[in-house]
Amino acid sequence: MYCFFYTFAAVLIKTLKKYDMKFKIVVLAKQVPDTRNVGKDAMKEDGTVNRGALPAIYNPDDLNALEVALQIKEKRNNTEIIVVSMGPPRAASIIRESIFRGADKGYLLTDRKFAGSDTLATSYALSKAIEKINPDLIVCGLQAIDGDTAQVGPQIAEKLHMPQVTYVEKIESIDDKKMVLTRRLERGVETVTLPFPALLTVHGSACACRPINAKRMLKYKHAHTTSELQEQNRDYTDIFKEHPYLHIEEWNAENVGAEEAKLGLSGSPTKVKEIESVVLTQKESKRFTEKDQDVDQLMKELLETRVIG
Amino acid sequence: MKNIFVYCEVTEEHRIADVSLELLSKGRKLADELGVDLEAVVLGVKLEKALEQLRFFGISVIHLADHEKLFPYRTLMHAKLVKTLFEKEQPEIALFGATSVGRDLAPRIASALRCGLTADCTGLVIGDHTDERKKMNYKNLLYQIRPAFGGNIIATIINPETRPQMATVREGVMKLEPQTLKNAPVVKEIDLQLIRPEDEIITIVHRHIEPPKVNLKGAQILIAGGYGMGSKENFAILYELAELLGAEVGGTRAAVDAGFCGHERQIGQTGVTVRPKLYIACGISGAVQHRAGMDQSAKIISINTSHQAPINAIADYVVIGDVMKVIPKMIQSYKKQIN
Numbered sequence: 190m191y192c193f194f195y196t197f198a199a200v201l202i203k204t205l206k207k208y209d210m211k212f213k214i215v216v217l218a219k220q221v222p223d224t225r226n227v228g229k230d231a232m233k234e235d236g237t238v239n240r241g242a243l244p245a246i247y248n249p250d251d252l253n254a255l256e257v258a259l260q261i262k263e264k265r266n267n268t269e270i271i272v273v274s275m276g277p278p279r280a281a282s283i284i285r286e287s288i289f290r291g292a293d294k295g296y297l298l299t300d301r302k303f304a305g306s307d308t309l310a311t312s313y314a315l316s317k318a319i320e321k322i323n324p325d326l327i328v329c330g331l332q333a334i335d336g337d338t339a340q341v342g343p344q345i346a347e348k349l350h351m352p353q354v355t356y357v358e359k360i361e362s363i364d365d366k367k368m369v370l371t372r373r374l375e376r377g378v379e380t381v382t383l384p385f386p387a388l389l390t391v392h393g394s395a396c397a398c399r400p401i402n403a404k405r406m407l408k409y410k411h412a413h414t415t416s417e418l419q420e421q422n423r424d425y426t427d428i429f430k431e432h433p434y435l436h437i438e439e440w441n442a443e444n445v446g447a448e449e450a451k452l453g454l455s456g457s458p459t460k461v462k463e464i465e466s467v468v469l470t471q472k473e474s475k476r477f478t479e480k481d482q483d484v485d486q487l488m489k490e491l492l493e494t495r496v497i498g
Numbered sequence: 499m500k501n502i503f504v505y506c507e508v509t510e511e512h513r514i515a516d517v518s519l520e521l522l523s524k525g526r527k528l529a530d531e532l533g534v535d536l537e538a539v540v541l542g543v544k545l546e547k548a549l550e551q552l553r554f555f556g557i558s559v560i561h562l563a564d565h566e567k568l569f570p571y572r573t574l575m576h577a578k579l580v581k582t583l584f585e586k587e588q589p590e591i592a593l594f595g596a597t598s599v600g601r602d603l604a605p606r607i608a609s610a611l612r613c614g615l616t617a618d619c620t621g622l623v624i625g626d627h628t629d630e631r632k633k634m635n636y637k638n639l640l641y642q643i644r645p646a647f648g649g650n651i652i653a654t655i656i657n658p659e660t661r662p663q664m665a666t667v668r669e670g671v672m673k674l675e676p677q678t679l680k681n682a683p684v685v686k687e688i689d690l691q692l693i694r695p696e697d698e699i700i701t702i703v704h705r706h707i708e709p710p711k712v713n714l715k716g717a718q719i720l721i722a723g724g725y726g727m728g729s730k731e732n733f734a735i736l737y738e739l740a741e742l743l744g745a746e747v748g749g750t751r752a753a754v755d756a757g758f759c760g761h762e763r764q765i766g767q768t769g770v771t772v773r774p775k776l777y778i779a780c781g782i783s784g785a786v787q788h789r790a791g792m793d794q795s796a797k798i799i800s801i802n803t804s805h806q807a808p809i810n811a812i813a814d815y816v817v818i819g820d821v822m823k824v825i826p827k828m829i830q831s832y833k834k835q836i837n
Contacts, residue, residue: 222647224647307614308605308615309608309609309612309613309614309615312609335647336617336646337617337618337767337768338605338615338617338618339601339605339617340601340604340605340608340615340617341605342605343573343602343603343605343606343609344605344606344608344609345609346606347577347605347606347609347610348609352573352574352699352700353573353602353606354573354700355573355598355601355602356598356602369703372598373598374598374707375597375598375762376510376707376708376709376710377705377706377707377708378705378706379570379702379704379705379706380702380703380704380705381700381701381702381703382700382701382703383699383700384699393755394761457614458612458613458614458657458659458660459614459615459616459642459655459656459657460655460656460657460658461653461654461655462627462641462654462655462656463653463654464646464651464652464653464654465651465652465653465654466651466652472811472812472813472814474810474811474813474814474815474816475814475815475816476816476817476818477815477816477817477818477819478817478818478819479817479818479819479820479823479824479827481827481831483817484817484824484827484828484831485831485834485835487799487815487817487828487831488828488831488832488835489831489835490815491776492832492835492836496775496776496796496797497719497743497776497832498832498836
């Protein structure tokens with residue numbers, strides 16, 4: 190009888206505990222220069238990149254990742270979405286945008302010590318921040334458009350000793366212990382099951398992110414980091430005391446317990462030896478207009494030289 | 499020790515992937531330059547035919563694991579085996595195909611070994627480096643060359659301190675150059691006892707793999723559309739011309755991203771690299787990433803409304819005009835002249 194009672198109590202406690210346990214999803218999002226729309230002023234005269242001329246945007250694949258997290262939240266009770274972004278103080282806008290679209294909260298990982306980090310040093314810093322949150326699932330975009338390396342996700346998974354599934358296109362199902370998802374390969378698709386904790390990288394062909402929610406935008410438009418408010422010379426202590434949900438917390442290297450030697454340039458095994466701006470040497474080319482006789486002439490020449498036909 | 503390793507990807511047909519054979523060809527040249535050996539890592543199942551293929555690439559050792567667990571590719575098992583092998587063998591250079599397998603595996607290995615990895619290289623060259631600040635000289639480093647930052651710059655990346663120097667390369671970037679058989683490679687079996695139950699926690703429940711549909715690399719004539727094509731519907735005219743000329747249709751990344759054509763047709767640094775007899779660039783401005791994938795074409799025609807489009811600079815023929823007018827005229831003109 191006692192035995193039965195204890196078993197019952199144990200199960201009850203376990204159930205209650207589970208009920209109370211939040212399922213935490215970390216979404217990694219990066220602010221990137223919009224390299225897809227590079228204008229004429231993107232390069233300075235000395236051949237270096239004019240970062241100021243490129244608008245800063247939410248990395249496209251990371252928006253797909255956020256949508257995956259939001260869909261999981263819809264399917265699973267008691268799920269919290271925490272966005273983590275690493276970048277300069279102005280990258281706080283990425284966290285704000287994530288919250289407008291449905292994320293619960295976010296942290297900005299920002300420190301001058303991170304400057305010059307390659308993918309390995311970046312994955313180290315991010316993995317330290319993620320350890321602090323201790324999530325059940327990490328979702329990130331496959332790759333960022335400023336580098337296209339697709340490395341940071343798998344590098345984090347390795348550091349956290351987690352399984353990874355890359356090129357994710359669709360969540361098929363999710364329960365307490367595992368999820369089933371489909372990934373996009375070069376020549377087809379593959380459906381896999383995986384337990385938690387785990388890391389996913391989401392392919393750009395996954396479902397597009399839902400738009401900004403107007404109600405959430407009204408509620409959170411004044412969400413700021415401390416440094417943003419300092420810059421505007423506003424006293425933030427009262428604002429944050431009154432509305433704690435408006436505080437986007439900033440973490441530096443020390444806050445996440447990251448060793449300085451593993452960060453920035455010194456923590457990056459890859460070095461840039463040389464950067465060349467692309468100068469095109471003009472090839473001798475024949476010019477034509479779209480007039481009928483010009484196109485005829487072109488086709489004639491191609492046929493005569495046996496390039497076609 | 500100090501050798502060059504190529505992770506050889508195994509295809510659905512249990513053959514070595516083209517990209518891996520291309521890397522072995524490049525690896526052989528780099529090995530000659532460094533005076534070291536070339537070694538291959540092959541993990542999969544039913545590998546008899548694959549091993550046959552590998553006889554002609556000047557490989558000294560093949561590290562082999564032939565077991566049904568290892569195919570289809572699953573991250574944790576392959577990562578465990580490759581990581582352990584690299585820890586033991588201490589390669590100087592390790593090369594991976596920039597495929598959904600290589601891009602999944604290589605960063606995991608680099609992270610575990612805390613070494614540098616450069617993605618999507620378009621050039622691999624041996625060279626020296628002097629660090630002025632540290633007053634250090636480095637001999638025979640691997641220069642990993644790749645376009646960066648929207649293609650406005652070409653960066654040369656090096657890993658002075660860490661080994662292996664790791665890089666991924668897209669299919670078609672390096673030339674496939676088999677050699678005459680000298681000595682057959684020695685096959686060394688990899689110990690599968692290394693795989694623990696926790697390496698098998700991801701299970702594949704279903705796969706749907708299609709036969710390769712588009713053969714961009716094999717096409718003699720390629721007609722490629724860019725963002726300037728304007729829409730998916732406008733791409734139809736490219737297919738029409740392609741059928742007439744016996745050509746294949748490709749697209750730039752911008753065109754693929756905009757949904758004008760499928761991913762399998764993407765040409766460029768993050769797509770396929772091609773070297774056709776004739777390349778017709780339609781509404782393509784010509785970012786360096788795109789040019790990296792096609793600038794070795796024998797003849798290039800650029801059809802563009804802009805005189806300033808960078809693609810014009812590498813074209814043999816430039817037609818300034820609206821692609822939607824020029825292509826129908828080309829079709830007409832071709833039909834007329836062929837009769």
